[in-house]
Every structure is written in structure tokens, then in C-alpha cells.
Amino acid sequence: MPCKNHPNAEAVARCAGCQESFCNNCLVELRGRKYCQYCKVMAIGGVQVLADSTSPCDEAKKALWYAILGPFCFVCAIMAIAAALKARREIKGNPRLTGSGKATAALIIAIGWLAVTLFIPILAQAIRGGP
Ligand SMILES: [Zn+2]
């Protein structure tokens, strides 16, 4: 099958936008999908429109900050978990909100700190109290 732009070149794939066949020189890979020159412009425009319509979730940002403060204050770690859970709920309910990665990271960090803070004294006690 020849390329739509170059009749002498063999097409390697179809454009994800217009479904026409194109050669390697005509196709551009964009977020894992191949596009021709015309559809590429449309696809980039679409990505930008999508990016404009999303907004970062404030709660996720807050959760991450609390998580970072976790080692210095026990309450911050707990607040980080609460904020992260709230952020995840908000993001789930509103697909235009971004920051689920941030919320998950905050959750993992905060739980990690809590575990460390809670388990170190228990561990120390166990070592001290050993036979
Ligand atoms: Zn195309």
C-alpha cells in the first residue's frame, strides 16, 4: 500500500486521525499514536484545549505539602492523609481536575511517615525488652 503523500513510498501505518495510510516520513508519533501532518496539528490543538480545560486539584497540592511536613509534625501527616483522600474523591467526581498522582504520592508518604513514627518506638521497645 503506497503512502498517500508519496506514491512511491510504502505506507507503514495508518494515521490515527484520518485513517489514511502514510510512510514513515509522513507520520509523527504523538502520545503513543501516529498522526499525519494535518492531523498532528489538530491533535496538538486538541491536547492544548484539553489542557486548558483542566485545573490542578488544590486539595492534592495541600496534601503533598502536609505529607512533606509529616516528619516534623504528627498532625500534618494525618491531615495529609485526610486531604489526599478528599482530593482523590474530588478528582474522581470531576475528570477535569488533575493531581491524582500528587494525591497518591501524598497518601503513600504520609502513611509511610505515620508507620515509621508509630513503629520505631515499638521496635525500640522490642529490642530493649528482648531477652
Ligand atoms: Zn491524518
Ligand SMILES: [Zn+2]
Ligand atoms: Zn509519505
